[in-house]
Amino acid sequence: MAGTMISNKLNKIKAWADAQLSKYFPKVRGAVLLIVIPAFFIVIIYFISIVTEIIKDEEYRSVVDYEARLAAIKQDLPPNSIVNYVSNSKAPDDLINAAYVLIPVRVVEGLKPMHDLLVFHNFNIAELPEFGGYALKKNYGNKVILYKRNK
Amino acid sequence: MDLPAFIAPLIIGSSIIAILFPIQRLQGVWLVLTLCLGAGLGLGITSATIFLWLTLIGSPDSYYFAAELSLAAILAFFAFYRIHYSADATKKKSGLCHETNPATIRWLRNIFLFLLVISVGSFLLKTFLQDPHGKWDAVDTWNFRARWLFRGGADWSYAFSLRARDGLDYPLLITASVFRMWQILGKDPIAVPIFIAGIFTFGSVLLLFSSIALLRGSNQGYLAAILLFLSTQYLNIGTYQYADVPLAFFILATVFLFSLKDRCPELSSPLVFLAGLTVSCAAWTKNEGQLLLALVIFIYFVGRLRKQEWLETLKELIGFTIGLAPILGTLVYFKLNFALENAHIGANSLKQMGTYLVDIDRYIIVGSKFIVKFLTFNDGLVGLMAGYLFLAGLDRSDLIKKRILSPIILLLLMTCSYFFVYIIYPGNPINLLSASLRRIIIQLWLTWVFLFFYCVKGPEKNASIPANAARSF
Numbered sequence: 001m002a003g004t005m006i007s008n009k010l011n012k013i014k015a016w017a018d019a020q021l022s023k024y025f026p027k028v029r030g031a032v033l034l035i036v037i038p039a040f041f042i043v044i045i046y047f048i049s050i051v052t053e054i055i056k057d058e059e060y061r062s063v064v065d066y067e068a069r070l071a072a073i074k075q076d077l078p079p080n081s082i083v084n085y086v087s088n089s090k091a092p093d094d095l096i097n098a099a100y101v102l103i104p105v106r107v108v109e110g111l112k113p114m115h116d117l118l119v120f121h122n123f124n125i126a127e128l129p130e131f132g133g134y135a136l137k138k139n140y141g142n143k144v145i146l147y148k149r150n151k
Numbered sequence: 152m153d154l155p156a157f158i159a160p161l162i163i164g165s166s167i168i169a170i171l172f173p174i175q176r177l178q179g180v181w182l183v184l185t186l187c188l189g190a191g192l193g194l195g196i197t198s199a200t201i202f203l204w205l206t207l208i209g210s211p212d213s214y215y216f217a218a219e220l221s222l223a224a225i226l227a228f229f230a231f232y233r234i235h236y237s238a239d240a241t242k243k244k245s246g247l248c249h250e251t252n253p254a255t256i257r258w259l260r261n262i263f264l265f266l267l268v269i270s271v272g273s274f275l276l277k278t279f280l281q282d283p284h285g286k287w288d289a290v291d292t293w294n295f296r297a298r299w300l301f302r303g304g305a306d307w308s309y310a311f312s313l314r315a316r317d318g319l320d321y322p323l324l325i326t327a328s329v330f331r332m333w334q335i336l337g338k339d340p341i342a343v344p345i346f347i348a349g350i351f352t353f354g355s356v357l358l359l360f361s362s363i364a365l366l367r368g369s370n371q372g373y374l375a376a377i378l379l380f381l382s383t384q385y386l387n388i389g390t391y392q393y394a395d396v397p398l399a400f401f402i403l404a405t406v407f408l409f410s411l412k413d414r415c416p417e418l419s420s421p422l423v424f425l426a427g428l429t430v431s432c433a434a435w436t437k438n439e440g441q442l443l444l445a446l447v448i449f450i451y452f453v454g455r456l457r458k459q460e461w462l463e464t465l466k467e468l469i470g471f472t473i474g475l476a477p478i479l480g481t482l483v484y485f486k487l488n489f490a491l492e493n494a495h496i497g498a499n500s501l502k503q504m505g506t507y508l509v510d511i512d513r514y515i516i517v518g519s520k521f522i523v524k525f526l527t528f529n530d531g532l533v534g535l536m537a538g539y540l541f542l543a544g545l546d547r548s549d550l551i552k553k554r555i556l557s558p559i560i561l562l563l564l565m566t567c568s569y570f571f572v573y574i575i576y577p578g579n580p581i582n583l584l585s586a587s588l589r590r591i592i593i594q595l596w597l598t599w600v601f602l603f604f605y606c607v608k609g610p611e612k613n614a615s616i617p618a619n620a621a622r623s624f
Contacts, residue, residue, distance in 0.1 A: 028543035030542050031538075031539045032259075032543075034539055035374060035378050035381070035535065035539060036262060036374075039262075039377045039380050040266070042381055043266045043273075043381070043383070044269060047269050050273050050277050050281070051276065053281065054276060054280050063282075080303070080304060080305075093287060093291075096287075096290060097290065100284075100290050100291075103295075103299055103303070104299070104302040104303045
């Protein structure tokens with residue numbers, strides 16, 4: 001007798017809870033939660049991972065580095081001129097980063113055809129190399145060196 | 152001078168939509184749709200006008216900005232007039248005011264807003280503090296060209312010269328939009344390309360929400376947008392400033408407009424006009440958009456000819472072509488006069504292509520990569536969607552069933568076309584697959600999410616827009 005009463009009470013509570021939930025979800029309750037719960041956590045985790053990367057400075061910001069390094073030499077290059085560009089970087093985006101940063105100066109990779117100015121981007125050589133037909137014009141002291149063609 | 156740089160495209164695009172759909176009280180979901188779609192269209196239109204001005208007249212100066220602002224003011228005036236004086240008639244005709252929106256589930260809306268704020272925060276941190284100039288393609292192509300157009304002076308056309316890299320024929324929506332804002336500002340802050348990337352990234356979220364909300368109800372719209380937040384790779388590509396996200400935006404806009412046309416045939420003329428505009432913006436964004444254009448004509452116009460609705464189809468095709476013409480014309484002008492030959496086109500002889508087409512190993516490589524990449528996309532998000540489908544089931548009403556066939560065929564044909572591009576690629580397809588397959592999925596992902604939530608049952612009781620006679624593929 002007592003067992004039946006408890007069972008009835010439980011059924012009433014369950015029906016009430018169902019009715020309450022149904023106010024919010026007429027149907028497909030479980031399916032909606034299947035999307036909402038992971039989204040809630042993953043979006044927050046994604047945000048935290050970005051903050052962590054920024055704090056640890058894990059991401060290599062190549063263009064920003066190039067902008068900072070080439071800022072000084074850019075002032076000395078005539079606008080819309082054409083310069084030779086030599087670099088000992090192995091990075092695949094080295095040339096495009098330099099070309100992007102130096103706009104409106106046109107960058108020609110290598111030593112041919114020769115132009116009046118040569119930008120050497122030195123990443124790993126202690127002694128400055130010599131380039132035939134060019135003389136050192138200015139060492140900017142930040143891995144960037146400007147050469148001028150000999151008259 | 153700063154403000155018009157940002158709001159003129161928004162006013163132009165939104166006014167065109169408001170003139171075509173004069174909803175009396177531009178609020179709620181319609182307002183969201185008008186603003187996000189309007190921003191995208193406005194950027195498409197102004198990027199074309201500034202490019203034409205630059206090439207035909209010269210460096211855009213105060214006359215250009217005066218002309219652009221005048222256009223914005225005239226369109227805004229007509230939009231205002233239409234909204235206030237002719238909305239009633241249109242509404243009675245269209246039946247759009249007889250919507251039966253079920254009550255919004257407030258906590259679902261709150262979660263959507265919370266996730267939107269967090270995602271905007273992630274976007275800003277990632278762009279401004281990690282990659283302000285974007286990743287490889289943004290630096291190599293889009294922003295590279297924009298910088299040349301802005302800084303190049305008389306040498307601006309060097310932006311399109313052969314300078315040793317790929318993408319010599321890439322269209323200019325992103326490039327010219329960035330250039331336009333820099334030109335108006337008179338300086339080239341890196342915040343501008345970030346701003347444009349943000350418009351398309353979060354415009355995609357809002358477009359997905361509003362399109363689903365109009366077709367299936369706002370709760371379903373919130374759920375779709377929440378799933379897009381879960382697709383963190385989509386946001387990632389947005390922060391890279393790649394053109395795949397803007398392309399995805401315009402593909403969804405096109406599919407949505409045709410879906411709305413099927414639901415509201417009495418509005419077919421303005422809808423096909425707008426669809427023409429969005430397709431041309433897609434083609435003006437990336438070369439893949441030109442494939443979309445060809446397939447849209449094939450599916451939505453040629454495909455309907457067999458139903459012998461010749462006159463109606465012809466009328467719609469004319470409206471579509473009128474919408475298409477201005478930006479497509481600009482694209483053709485660019486391709487004929489400035490774009491260099493695509494590196495992949497012409498690299499294959501017909502004989503070589505034939506060899507690739509019968510090479511079964513290529514099919515196995517490309518096919519297996521496609522399947523694996525799709526199933527594991529964004530850590531297996533497809534599995535979660537399958538779980539949702541299993542628990543919720545499909546909405547089997549005729550209202551939806553008859554109208555999803557065309558967009559599904561469109562997306563499948565686009566996928567097949569991409570598949571065959573990999574098959575005939577002159578070189579090792581694995582390299583190209585590694586470099587681009589994820590981005591190809593991103594281009595279509597937004598529309599797949601739209602179609603998924605258009606079809607499945609959601610926390611709604613009623614569809615928002617009443618059904619009309621089925622007229623689809």
